[in-house]
Amino acid sequence: MTITTLRHSSGSSCKIHSFGATVISFATDREHLFLSNDAILDGSKAIRGGIPLVFPVFGPSTAPSTMPQHGFARVNHWDLIESTETTASYTLRLADVTAGRGEHNPWSIEEVAKNGIDVLLKYEVSLGADYLLTTLTVQNTGKTAFDMEALLHSYFAVPEKATHDNSRTFITGLDRYSIVDKVTQESGHAQPEGEPVVISGETDRVYDPFEGKTSAQVQLVTPQRNLDITAEGSNAISCVVWNPGKEKAKAMPDMHDGAHEEFVCVEPGILTDRMIRLEPGDEAFLKQTIKAIVNK
Template structure:
């Protein structure tokens, strides 16, 4: 699929000396560190990014009570939502947000850029490797490849979905990114002005954004910006840019913060005042269903820049 903003593949350069990019892998997680000190860690359960550090700080929020033993999805980091966003449609056997974040993925390997300024980690999941109980809940034959690319000051995540069966299927997908901030009450989000959105608090109401997004209570919104995905969504704190999120072939942006009462009601959300230190800015394709015919492929990606 030819797209102008498609993330470039990284290939090892023959004849280069032993890599200065440090990687470790086990049967539970994979991590990589660049010579600059930037690092990333990915839990194989759900292919969930659980840490992304630049030399200055950790950029992702992960609950101190997050379950990391593969028994339930991780509260924080970047969980993958597929093939359904939110509650499944009537008649479906799938749980909320589907199964991609609920199963163990395979680590497919790494590649580094020439000069070793970047490293790409690839993960895979398919219908053939899906546990039997999940196959009975979603019977479509599919393939997923998830690429996590670490570069100085940025992290890119790209999901490729292929239809490997004989019948078409529909799906939704989302990169459920929890960004770390110092104080949500000092945070504003730019880049979504004039965007229509569905406000889920207190009920699904159609609205249009006017100006910057600010936070003073529980926030759960699905934005469908009229501007191209390549136009950045910017997270500002104290008037200064903290993150820029650039999407590729992902038309929607979910903005979420649980605030006091919802955080208090989530058993795996700690500390209970941790809502002050996070904001979810989630690139996805969730306002409509994406249909894949036999043999078709879909790719969506985001790049997050830490300022």
């Protein structure tokens, strides 16, 4: 396992762990990503924090598949193929996927051998004075089409333990997006125009675009700084907002005590209609730009 550090002449920095090609730090004058104090960094499980990569499924697999939650991209070692002071590029080939395939699904070893499925994942990270750009590209290099979802599971740090302070921490830019609430099991309603998204206890919602938009502009407002989060992709861009709340966080062995007050996940992804089909030779991409605006 290796950690690659990028440094900009302005003083900003970024760190990428080779396990899952997980960005574990992005800092300007302060850190903007959350990493649990109890995160496991030895490659035995997905890293709790930073920007884990979700592919080829979001959330739990559908039975009878035994693929683990969020797929295999975040639980395998990625190869660093190029780096400079401010950029890094990683690849993951299906042949190198040793964990997380599960059984009874198209990505299992048996099914891949039978159907000729193959994929090449590329991940590029670029650091600027006040921004971080991450781009995931999925190439179907096999002989058979496959269904996929992809998501950047971004954990953003919230200063002053203010995640659940709705007057100081909130999200804008999701007006009119339809909502699937996984906590209340409600769906079929939309985010009211002009009303920010807030975190109240356990929060797990998928916001789907109202017109199949292939871009999204979201702002996370916190006490000390705001983050402009811009995402675009080859397909409609949804956005997941997640925080486990106090009780669920306590049950997570890699989440330190009180961590639920210190972060919120704002996660752009290709999730609309819960799968897209990628034909042989085709590509899909998902790009995110995080720009830090420090409050004076």
